[in-house]
Amino acid sequence: MYVAVKGGEAAIANAHRLLADRRRGDRTVPALRLDQIVEQLALGVDRVMSEGSLYDRELAALAVVQARGDMIEAIFLVRAYRTTLPRFGYTNPVDTGAMQLERRVSATYKDLPGGQVLGPTFDYTHRLLDPELAAGADVETPAQRSAEVEAMPRVSAILAHEGLIEVDGEMPLDHVPGDITREPLQFPMARDIRLQALSRGDEGFLLALGYSTQRGYARNHPFVGEVRIGEVELELDVPELPFAVPLGSIRVTECQMVNQFKGSAKAPPQFTRGYGLVFGQSERKAMAMALCDRALRAGELGEDVVAAAQDEEFVISHSDNVQATGFVEHLKLPHYVDFQAELGLVRRMRAEYEARENEDKAAEEKREAAE
Amino acid sequence: MRGQEAREQAGRKALMATLAHAAADEIARLWNESGLPSEAELLRGPETGLVTVRGRIGGGGAPFNVGEATVTRATVRLPSGQVGHSYALGRDKGKARLAAIADALWQDPAHREAVETKLAAPLRAALDAARETRRVETAATKVDFFTMVRGED
Numbered sequence: 001m002y003v004a005v006k007g008g009e010a011a012i013a014n015a016h017r018l019l020a021d022r023r024r025g026d027r028t029v030p031a032l033r034l035d036q037i038v039e040q041l042a043l044g045v046d047r048v049m050s051e052g053s054l055y056d057r058e059l060a061a062l063a064v065v066q067a068r069g070d071m072i073e074a075i076f077l078v079r080a081y082r083t084t085l086p087r088f089g090y091t092n093p094v095d096t097g098a099m100q101l102e103r104r105v106s107a108t109y110k111d112l113p114g115g116q117v118l119g120p121t122f123d124y125t126h127r128l129l130d131p132e133l134a135a136g137a138d139v140e141t142p143a144q145r146s147a148e149v150e151a152m153p154r155v156s157a158i159l160a161h162e163g164l165i166e167v168d169g170e171m172p173l174d175h176v177p178g179d180i181t182r183e184p185l186q187f188p189m190a191r192d193i194r195l196q197a198l199s200r201g202d203e204g205f206l207l208a209l210g211y212s213t214q215r216g217y218a219r220n221h222p223f224v225g226e227v228r229i230g231e232v233e234l235e236l237d238v239p240e241l242p243f244a245v246p247l248g249s250i251r252v253t254e255c256q257m258v259n260q261f262k263g264s265a266k267a268p269p270q271f272t273r274g275y276g277l278v279f280g281q282s283e284r285k286a287m288a289m290a291l292c293d294r295a296l297r298a299g300e301l302g303e304d305v306v307a308a309a310q311d312e313e314f315v316i317s318h319s320d321n322v323q324a325t326g327f328v329e330h331l332k333l334p335h336y337v338d339f340q341a342e343l344g345l346v347r348r349m350r351a352e353y354e355a356r357e358n359e360d361k362a363a364e365e366k367r368e369a370a371e
Numbered sequence: 372m373r374g375q376e377a378r379e380q381a382g383r384k385a386l387m388a389t390l391a392h393a394a395a396d397e398i399a400r401l402w403n404e405s406g407l408p409s410e411a412e413l414l415r416g417p418e419t420g421l422v423t424v425r426g427r428i429g430g431g432g433a434p435f436n437v438g439e440a441t442v443t444r445a446t447v448r449l450p451s452g453q454v455g456h457s458y459a460l461g462r463d464k465g466k467a468r469l470a471a472i473a474d475a476l477w478q479d480p481a482h483r484e485a486v487e488t489k490l491a492a493p494l495r496a497a498l499d500a501a502r503e504t505r506r507v508e509t510a511a512t513k514v515d516f517f518t519m520v521r522g523e524d
Contacts, residue, residue, distance in 0.1 A: 055424065055440035056461065086420040088442055088458075093425040093434040100502065102509055110516060118512040147510040154430045168429030177425065177434045191428060192435035199437050233388075234440070236422055240456055243380050246388035247422065247442055248460040254430065277426045279438055 023068050037061035046251075046280025047071060051321060052078030053181075053200040055250050055279050072202075076322050090177075092235045092244055096254045096277070097154050099230040103281075106155050107224040108258060114152030119229060120281075155226035156256050156273065165258065165271040187313045191297070194316060198292055199278050201319030203285045209309040210291030217307035218295045221260035222274070227283045229253045253282050257290035264302035272301060386477055386491050387470070391459040393494045395466035402469055405489035407482065411447035411472045414454065417464035419443045445471040453478045 024031065038045055038057045041064065048060040052075045060078060067073035103119025106112055118124075159165040169191055178193035185197070198206065213220055231251050235244035255276035263269035274294025276286035295309040296316075308314055318324060390398065402409065421439040428435055444458045445467040455475025457467050473490060476482040 050438070053438035054421075055438065058462075059441070082421065082439055085441070086418075087439075088420045088422050088444065090423045090436070091425050091440075093427045094437075096426070096430050100505070102505065103512075116514040117509055118514065119509055120512075142508040143511040144504075144507040145511040145513070146507055147513070149506070156430060168427065168432030171428075171433035175433060177436055179423070179436050181423075181436075181439075192433060195426075195428065196436045196438075234422070234424060234460065236442075236458060238456075238458070240446070243384050245456070245458045246384060246391050247440075247458055248391040250424065250440060250460065252426075252437075256430065273429055275429050277437055279424075 023066070032065055034058055034061040034065070037064055043281060044069075044071065046282055047203060047285075048074045048078055050279040050282060050285060051075045051200055051202060052082070053279075054078050054082050072321050072325050076325065079322050089236055089238065091247070092237065094232040094234065094252070096228065096232060096252070097152075097157070099152075099228060099232050099252075099254075100249070101152055101228060101230040102251075103229040103283075104152055104226065105224070106226045108226075109155060109158070112155060112158060114150050152228075154228075154254075154256065156258075159225065159258070159271065166267075166273055169273075169275065185316060187316075188299070189312065189316065191293070191300075194296055194312065195275065195277070195289075195293060197316045197319055198276075198289045201289070201292075202321035202324070203282070203288065205319055205321070205324075206288035206292050207284060209295070209315060210288035212307065213291050213295050213309045218298065218303075218310045220272075220274075220291075220294055222291060222294065223258045223260075224287065225256040225258035225273070227253065227255050227286065229281050229283065251280055253278050253280065253286040255283065255286035255290040257287065257294055259294050261301065266300075266302035272297070383474065383477060386486065387457065387474060389491050389494050389498065390457065390466075390470040390473060392498050395463040395469075397494065397497065398466055398469050398473075398490070401490050401493055405485060407473075407476060407485055407489065408449075409469070409472055411449050411455070411468075411475065413445065413468070414448055415444070415446035417443055417445040417467035417471075419462045419464070443467040447471040447475055449475045449479065451479055451481075 038061045041061075044064055045057055045060045048063055048071060049055050049057070051071075052060060052063070054060070056078075059081060060074070063074035063077040063081075064071075066077060101114075101117060101119075103121060104114060104117045106116065110116070156165065156168065160167060171190065171192060175190070175192075178190060178196070180193060180196050185193075212218070214222070229251070231249040233249050234247040236247055237244050253276075255274075257274035257276070259272045259274060261267070261270055261272040272294065274290035274292070274297070276289035276293065278285045278289060292309060292315060295307070296312050298305050298310040299312075303310070305311060419441055420443075422442045423439050424437045425434045426437045427433065440460055441462050442458055442460055443462050443464055443466070444456070445464070446454065446456050447468065448454050449472070453475040455471045455473065455478065457470030457474055459466060459470060473486055477486045
């Protein structure tokens with residue numbers, strides 16, 4: 001028998017009304033504008049774009065406000081919005097070597113073409129809270145230095161000359177990049193599909209897994225060959241025009257992780273690589289992604305799969321925080337009938353258990369009495 | 372003829388790139404000052420959709436899908452018959468419409484010069500200046516290494 005129970009409409013409507021009120025907060029405090037969030041909480045906006053897998057700053061800012069700053073809720077909102085739009089096509093692959101750079105550092109080469117360019121980084125700050133910021137002090141304009149325009153090739157291209165580092169990841173020429181938004185996940189999966197999943201994966205989850213590889217669970221001796229942040233141009237092939245149409249530029253963060261590798265039956269000793277590419281400015285995420293990408297290549301490189309970070313099905317199946325939060329949070333929704341059924345079952349088992357206990361006790365007493 | 376055609380396409384593409392990068396209100400402001408006509412029949416859109424951004428494994432290897440971006444596009448036809456297209460990141464429909472008209476006007480020899488000088492040139496100058504500012508601000512954060520000599524001889 002199935003009994004549908006209805007109710008709660010008024011409670012739900014009032015709860016949402018209360019949510020709107022609490023979201024707005026004290027009415028004497030000015031309401032946030034989206035441009036304030038885009039400009040001043042830019043890295044939060046970037047995270048929502050990266051994990052929401054949708055590059056649109058205003059929408060991400062709206063999601064952040066609507067979610068009251070709850071990032072995973074904001075990411076969920078963006079993912080839901082994405083599904084309402086038609087898809088015009090796939091862009092031509094971005095050229096990160098031609099990036100308009102805002103930051104570029106390498107931990108492997110001090111003197112590389114283009115140099116070490118720090119950009120707007122938290123590195124080397126003292127991590128002391130700044131009371132002047134709280135007081136709304138004016139901010140200096142940035143320093144400028146006129147410099148020749150220099151090409152800044154990717155570090156991987158420099159290392160490649162010695163032949164001691166593997167080349168960029170190749171696929172058969174007829175390979176069509178897989179798309180997890182179109183086809184369900186299937187294991188084992190090709191590296192291109194893994195990278196798509198990792199790029200939208202949860203920063204915290206990937207960070208923890210990347211950290212685990214450093215602590216010895218699938219140790220792979222990483223160096224940051226390069227981290228670069230900046231704008232890349234997007235172009236789209238469309239049938240109505242005889243050339244790829246320019247769409248404008250987006251900010252991305254790229255990480256080339258270089259890993260020592262002592263060689264295996266499948267590959268000679270060399271430096272292997274992990275790759276990270278994410279929307280916006282987020283080198284933590286790009287680095288974590290690159291560590292995970294490298295760890296997940298264990299099978300390809302003939303390494304033993306001994307740790308969580310190397311287990312493709314484990315990592316990719318649990319990296320999506322929208323799926324994860326959906327399944328964890330659904331537990332709080334009404335499970336009254338399920339629970340009643342389980343309650344009945346536990347009552348019956350308990351009654352049987354107690355009956356058995358009583359029988360045993362009675363038998364014991366009888367035996368003792370006989371002795 | 373082939374060289375001529377290639378130059379033609381490069382010019383048209385450069386205009387589309389400039390319009391895609393430019394802010395909507397800047398395009399609208401320059402348009403109002405330019406005296407360019409803005410009557411056109413909308414053949415498609417303006418409509419917003421997604422493109423899937425592709426990267427390459429390792430930076431230069433096989434392509435993979437990174438994620439989506441919003442794009443708005445429009446197609447228009449001028450009273451004189453030219454058809455213009457526009458595509459740009461974001462969701463600005465007014466910008467998409469004006470950019471498509473600009474593309475159509477550019478194809479009309481009677482208007483190309485005005486589109487280039489009154490619209491594209493000032494937009495390009497502003498974009499170049501902004502890009503240059505970013506570049507020199509970034510360059511100021513470049514590390515100059517120097518060697519410290521410690522001890523005697």
